[in-house]
Amino acid sequence: MSAFTASNGIAVQSETQGITGDRRIIFGSGDNARVITFSGKEMRALIETLDHEKDEDLGRWRWFEDAGYVVYPGTTDPARKGVRGVTVLNEQIPRPYTVWEDNIDTLYGTSADEEARKKGRDAARAYFAAHLEPKPAWHDAKPWETWLLTIDDIEHARTLDEDREVRDPAYVGDNSWLHITDARITAGRRIWPEDAA
Structure with a gap:
């Protein structure tokens, strides 16, 4: 049997019951003692619940x-x-x-x-x-949709091509295309087709 006195002064005794593995918890002592018996599974669930609460607090x-x-x-x-x-x-x-x-x-x-x-x-x-982070709405943009995108802090209306890329107006040639998930795109909202909502 293990014994512990909580910070509020309540004495707690815990003992495992023989073959069944039930856990008997005694709060207090003498005539004021309160006894609760948990099955092994119930006790495990209770311990994990209390650990979870403590973890959330921390x-x-x-x-x-x-x-x-x-x-x-x-x-x-x-x-x-x-x-x-x-x-x-x-x-x-x-x-x-x-x-x-x-x-x-x-x-x-x-x-x-x-x-x-x-x-x-x-x-x-x-x-x-x-703990998946929600991805930005424009990451799910479909080919041929038009989005108002903020690229390097400037808004541009751009239509996605078949590869889900848009032309970045700051560059020319092969470097002018960005994938819709590029980190330089920091905001966006679809402007075509319009939402029916």
Whole structure:
């Protein structure tokens, strides 16, 4: 039986019940004691729920495949603006790893434990998969639609070609075409065909 006194002074005792694996929790002591029994599955669910609440309070995400890994959105490295990055922490080995979404196989942080580094990358992949950033509407633009696009901070009305590219007026020749997902396009709205809504 394990015993613990919470910060509010309530004594908590916990014991696992023999073959069934049920967990008996006793709050308080003596005549005022309150006993609650949970099945093993219920107790696991309760623990994970409380961990999840704590993680949300701390602004982090826990990887379900290995709950020892937590992911914090963002990094302390300001060098890569515009690219999502995360800080991954293995709670067993308190060394943070920085992982960038656009280069997820490169992990920044010191550790001789290659298995921990691999799991750090896998935790980051799982985080990015679970937290997809909404892509801009113009990334779904179709060939022959006309969009009012902001390219290098200037608005231009452009029609997409069959390759979903538009001509950038700042350039001539082969360099004048940009794909609709090019990072120089920072805003856009479809102007033809018009929305029926």
